Amino acid sequence: MLNEDIKKALRLANDMEKRGIIGKYAIGGAIGTIYWTEAYSTKDLDLFLRLPLSSGGLSLMPFMSYLAEKGYPFSAQYLKIGTLMVDFVGVYNPLTDEALDNAVEVTVYDVPTRVFRPEYLAAIALQTGRIQDFEKVIRLYRESDLDVKYLEKIIKEHNLSRRWNEFKKRYISADKRI
């Protein structure tokens, strides 16, 4: 059951955060988007997180050992929990770092967690730039109550203006119905 799998994944992430194995984390990607939009099909739960730094750089060992100890099959950066593919994504640039700082505290199935604000989800999707990412931006733009001024501030600060203007021209100005 998806609800049980999500609960397990969030409890696991909370436990790792509590033990200092990972730093702060938040839900992003498709399930983060669905928090703010109409539901659509996905099996991916993307958890954006900070990994603690050791003297030699990033400290991945405690993270990998913890998951291995729990007996979860882990391939590449995916962890399979039931039907759910949990992707642990280390924050990889100033935009994702800032999104994590500004994540909203929420409760999902009585489990406390965080989710990226819709403006950051849209900016990250715009930056990533695949077709499925543009679909996310469209969904967030038309269905969530995102703050366009706040989104445009993020876009300007992270040099995404050209991409945003192209996007608006192609999808928003061209179709008033969205």
Add this chain to the structure above:
Amino acid sequence: MSSRKDTYRQIREFNEKTFREKAKRRRRNAKLPFEEKLKIVEELNILIEDFAKNRENKKA
């Protein structure tokens, strides 16, 4: 008697109205509780798997 052009125009107007209704419905659905939306995600995932199985069965 209305011409074919008139008929097309009427159908397009009707479609436009449907698009606007659908957009409203999407915004309403976006406001459902998150847990309820996750149930829909699960149902959609099952449905998509069924479609894939059906396609495979037809191929065989």
